[in-house]
Amino acid sequence: MTDLHLWIAILALAGVTVLTRGVFLLPRREPRLPGWLASGLRHAPLAALMAVVVPEVLRGSAGAAVASGWHDPRWLAVAVSVAWFWWRRGVTGPVVVGTATLLLLRGLGMAG
Amino acid sequence: MALFGTRSLRSLFTHPGFAEGVRAIAGPALGTVALGLVTGVAMARSGLPMGAVLAMSLLVFASASQLACLPMILAGAPLWVIVLTALMLNVRFVVFSAHWRRYFGLLPRPQRLGLAYLAGDPVYVRFMQRYPRRAPDQLAYFLGLALFNWAAWQVASLAGIFLADAIPPDWDLRFIGVLALLGLAMPMIADRPSWLVAAVAGAIGWMGQGWPFGLQVIAAIAAAMAAGHWAERRRPRIATP
Numbered sequence: 001m002t003d004l005h006l007w008i009a010i011l012a013l014a015g016v017t018v019l020t021r022g023v024f025l026l027p028r029r030e031p032r033l034p035g036w037l038a039s040g041l042r043h044a045p046l047a048a049l050m051a052v053v054v055p056e057v058l059r060g061s062a063g064a065a066v067a068s069g070w071h072d073p074r075w076l077a078v079a080v081s082v083a084w085f086w087w088r089r090g091v092t093g094p095v096v097v098g099t100a101t102l103l104l105l106r107g108l109g110m111a112g
Numbered sequence: 113m114a115l116f117g118t119r120s121l122r123s124l125f126t127h128p129g130f131a132e133g134v135r136a137i138a139g140p141a142l143g144t145v146a147l148g149l150v151t152g153v154a155m156a157r158s159g160l161p162m163g164a165v166l167a168m169s170l171l172v173f174a175s176a177s178q179l180a181c182l183p184m185i186l187a188g189a190p191l192w193v194i195v196l197t198a199l200m201l202n203v204r205f206v207v208f209s210a211h212w213r214r215y216f217g218l219l220p221r222p223q224r225l226g227l228a229y230l231a232g233d234p235v236y237v238r239f240m241q242r243y244p245r246r247a248p249d250q251l252a253y254f255l256g257l258a259l260f261n262w263a264a265w266q267v268a269s270l271a272g273i274f275l276a277d278a279i280p281p282d283w284d285l286r287f288i289g290v291l292a293l294l295g296l297a298m299p300m301i302a303d304r305p306s307w308l309v310a311a312v313a314g315a316i317g318w319m320g321q322g323w324p325f326g327l328q329v330i331a332a333i334a335a336a337m338a339a340g341h342w343a344e345r346r347r348p349r350i351a352t353p
Contacts, residue, residue, distance in 0.1 A: 092139025
């Protein structure tokens with residue numbers, strides 16, 4: 001790939017970022033949406049998150065726990081994160097304790 | 113500068129909503145940092161010229177596009193294949209942008225697009241949790257979320273690029289990204305329709321694991337939105353306009 005191609009590709013990828021994130025913000029007038037789409041939009045954030053999180057957690061942590069035992073670092077990080085949410089609620093707490101658990105156990109050399 | 117209607121930029125930064133936004137994104141930004149590091153390391157090890165590596169990290173601002181398209185660029189894939197792949201990986205943002213229109217439709221077009229550029233996944237999720245409806249203080253909160261998240265991404269990408277060899281592979285940075293998404297998702301599962309949405313989206317995400325371009329995420333969003341719509345029509349909530 002020549003330099004020119006490389007730079008065109010980079011600019012094109014940046015264009016894709018702006019266009020996909022802003023496509024409905026481009027037209028001057030507000031576009032009309034079908035009813036189910038308009039009323040379903042408030043579920044879109046949760047749906048997008050679950051579609052990514054569930055396979056990662058089941059394959060990457062529950063699967064690993066079955067294969068290598070309950071002390072798998074990913075599995076424990078997820079368990080600690082969920083338990084913390086149950087206890088204290090919030091967004092920051094579960095992420096921080098889950099990440100700390102993962103890094104600590106990896107640092108202690110627990111394979112997974 | 114009246115960049116945002118009647119409000120000056122400075123009055124937005126000093127608005128209490130801005131600090132509230134920064135606090136709200138601080139936890140999920142751990143995931144942004146982890147993904148930024150992963151992406152930065154991959155970019156640095158690609159062997160592309162440093163100028164291109166920096167431009168891609170600073171401009172593209174999307175880990176999925178960068179990680180998936182990097183090998184294609186290195187292999188000399190045709191431009192349209194690269195762009196099509198990036199488009200498919202970003203289709204979920206098209207749905208999000210329909211949602212943003214309700215909040216920022218009244219701003220001038222360049223500002224609308226600028227805000228959209230900054231609106232990655234954690235920004236979208238946190239904003240919609242805080243503002244289920246349009247409200248006067250939404251813009252300061254948005255900028256707090258979006259600028260902190262953007263800065264976290266840029267600092268982490270640069271750190272990944274320049275410290276690529278010093279970062280131990282067993283830190284498992286990618287899974288920290290998953291923990292951040294999990295943390296964002298848990299508080300949203302609050303009532304019966306949202307349990308249904310979560311179950312449908314999770315099931316389709318699981319079944320579609322082998323699908324190309326992350327198409328299972330699009331299918332999951334569409335099916336879960338339809339399911340949520342159905343659940344709410346069966347059990348109408350109290351007067352939601």
